[in-house]
Amino acid sequence: MHALVVQQLRKVYRSGFEALKGVDLTVEEGDFFALLGPNGAGKSTLIGIVTSLVNKTSGRVCVFGHDLDTEPEAVKASLGVVPQEFNFNLFLPVAEVVINQAGYFGIPRREARRRAEFYLKKLDLWERRRSEMRLLSGGMKRRLMIARALVHRPKLLILDEPTAGVDIEIRRAMWAYLRELNAEGTTIILTTHYLEEAESLCRNIAMIDDGRIAAVAETQALLAELDAEAFVLTLTAPLAAAPALAGLDVKRLDATTLEAQLHRGQTLNDLFAALRAAGVEVASMRNKQNRLEQLFLEMIDRGRGIAPAQAA
Amino acid sequence: MSAHSGTDLRRGYRYWVTFSTLLQKEVLRFSRIWVQTILPSAITTMLYFVIFGRLIGDRIGSMGGFAYMDFIVPGLALMSVITNAYSNVVSSFYSSKFSRYVEELLVSPAPPWVILAGYVAGGVVRGVIVGLVVMLVAMFFTDVAPHSWLVTLSVFVLTAVLFALGGFINAVFANSFDDISIVPIFVLAPLTYLGGVFYSIELLPEFWQWVSLLNPVLYMVNAFRYGLLGTTDIPLVMAFVIIAAFIVALGAVSLRLLERGVGIKQ
Ligand SMILES: Nc1ncnc2c1ncn2[C@@H]1O[C@H](COP(=O)(O)OP(=O)(O)OP(=O)(O)O)[C@@H](O)[C@H]1O
């Protein structure tokens, strides 16, 4: 079963700006799917159309086999959305936000209260249930948006940058909870600018750029496409020039910092053996950038589909 | 067939839950701020009674066969119904649009007519409550007691529905908080003041009597005056037909706006 099918979706905003230029996308039931792309690529526009917040210009959207045009109620009943921007009544108490949302979905009051309690506890907001919304911190509001999106138990959960502005500890907790939901059968689509998040959570990835899908692939396959990975090395003693290491691509950034590119087939052991032979001692090392980030930038730069990354 | 009607029943029940959630939310909203929502009309009416009734009313003498103070009771009560039904919906719906929590409704499976009904019902409840408060104040200052409760209450409700719809349309087109106060000042106030609240239109020259007939408020005030005093400038049936026609027209416009997402969807 396809959880989501989007065909030839176009969106021209009233300003005349074409935000989506014919998007085709399929997400399978049970998937954990990332929608990645630079600012302004059209991610939120796409999510807005699927969740009935934005009118489409043309194209087709189907959710679990229900067409948005002909069966909007069935589509909406199976969708939960966490939007990018806060959209709360700031003067309502936290619990009421969740209970009202359940009510809008037709869930009777008593059951709505039970579910609000369940999800507020799950997202660690139960203690704050009586505070007014405006008194919550940004991270708490993000979590409340998740509770609100889950209260009608959607089969497809769509999150638009759910971890923006959320601290590391809570982000990890959110990840764990999203994994749990996915394991229980909820299909999840999320957008994020933290590519590490997509790499660790998502099985499949779509890259969207300038209103078009640039690539769709399995996360693992995408990462395997990478044939170069960059590391930044901090040295214990300053160097006047980059050491010449046979077959290895090493640049000097400053007196105590080197950047090394490892290509397919080369290992960190090879690098360290060569450095040791050259008498260079390394104090610490880090990835120059997240691997997915690197791939992402290469793809965006070329404005085209996947191809093996070339050595820089 | 029975499976089909079972689904219909469940769907009907879902709509009912949505409607009552909205209505509860609306009632809670205006009762939390009752000092701003209920009290002002009661105070204003009291001032009207003191000034126009006690102080000036005696000099005016009688109007339409009644003491002036008695004559203005229906109009004053209806004025509060109108402003309260209107402002409840316009400020509630505009805020939900401004702070974007209208999206909570847009993503839900509730069809537009249920959403509209919820907002309108909220305005009607506030309009009728305030109208009744004003009636209580009026009964304290005058000897007016309803001639027909049925007509009195039905005019209250129908008027509230009509102006709640008006408030909804205003909110849809409003782009700022200023926009939601402009219409009440430039449209609502003239309509009510010229709708025969303070005078019988028989006092007007023939041309202006004719112009007054285009004002929906005139029909409401007169039907309501009949409900309270048993007298009217307009035949009662005609008044109801015209009010109903306005409701159908504004209701259709509101529904269309909501279905297309005007002002709320990009
Ligand atoms: N209401 C609007 N009117 C006109 N243009 C709009 C509107 N909303 C968005 N856009 C434009 O559409 C494009 C896509 O915007 P969208 O919000 O979908 O991007 P995004 O991929 O979600 O970006 P981000 O990562 O910054 O959230 C942008 O160029 C944006 O300026």
Ligand SMILES: [Mg+2]
């Ligand atoms: Mg976005």
